[in-house]
Amino acid sequence: VAGGDGGALHGDFQAVATLINCTIARNVAGGNTGGVRCFNTSDATLINTILWENTDAAASGEVAQITTDGAVLSFTSCCVEGWTGGFGGTGNSGVDPVFKVFPRLSPCSPLIDAGTNAIAGDVGANDVIGRQRFVDMPSVPDTGVGSAPLVDLGAYELQDAGCPADIAPFQSATEPNGNGMVNIDDLVAVINLFGATDDSPADITPTCGNDMVNIDDLVTVLNAFGVCP
Structure with missing residues (x-):
């Protein structure tokens, strides 16, 4: 919870952020943008990242997840609630992540095996709790970029249930x-x-x-x- 702008991340004064395989969810801002707010040339690159159910005092949908004012945002294989496509990029959507035991993905999430492998390797072989990062789910079609096993979107990699x-x-x-x-x-x-x-x-x-x-x-x-x- 933030009293001002940017409930999860507030970028300003030429700060540069790179978010790879992050889950930014259910953050709250008393001002604008419950998720990520970037302005004054504070650029951000988001890859394999989920922004979902972040809220602020005035808005909902995409503008409650991420906004920019003078900053350049780059998206690749991300899931953003209310996604309009206005930020461009490739492989992005606003599809429901289908969380199970929030904020982990359920076995039926469309974000399983949907990430970009080449870039995910930059954050290591394990997910946020130390489990194997690249796990193939045979029951789920591969919709990401790269060779199987394809990485999931977000901070948690679904393990074989x-x-x-x-x-x-x-x-x-x-x-x-x-x-x-x-x-x-x-x-x-x-x-x-x-x-x-x-x-x-x-x-x-x-x-x-x-x-x-x-x-x-x-x-x-x-x-x-x-x-x-």
Whole structure:
């Protein structure tokens, strides 16, 4: 939360920013632009980056995510809420990221395997929590640039969800859930989270969830009891 402009990043006086595989989401500005605001020739380059659900005092959509006043912005393979195309660049969109346990991508996110590999290599082989950065999801079409495995957009790389019922113990949004075993802890977690939801790790059935933790999720856990494959 920022009292003035630029809830996540405020660039001024010829500052230069390069944002690669970042997730800038749910920041708030008391002034303008909850996400990134650049002006006075404070240029920014954004690659494989998500700007979503940032808010400010007056606007919504793209102008609440990023604005410029005298600065040059460059976008490549980014997802920006309310994207109009006015900033140009290649491979950009305003498609819903479909987060699961915010701000990580769900297995059904269109941002999986959708990034630009060559540039992503500049930030190393691991994502923000130390997991492998380049992971191919065979069930998802490759829509990015480069050779498989293609990088996901954002700070978190989706790992192969071979054991979706392994949801407990819960950890922070910056660490994976589970312990390699589907057991009574996972069963209790589903029961405790029963009901409508828009962001629950227990919403595992169907694969993309349905904004409801219910008997279907409970059955999935029961059927998967034991050591994860």
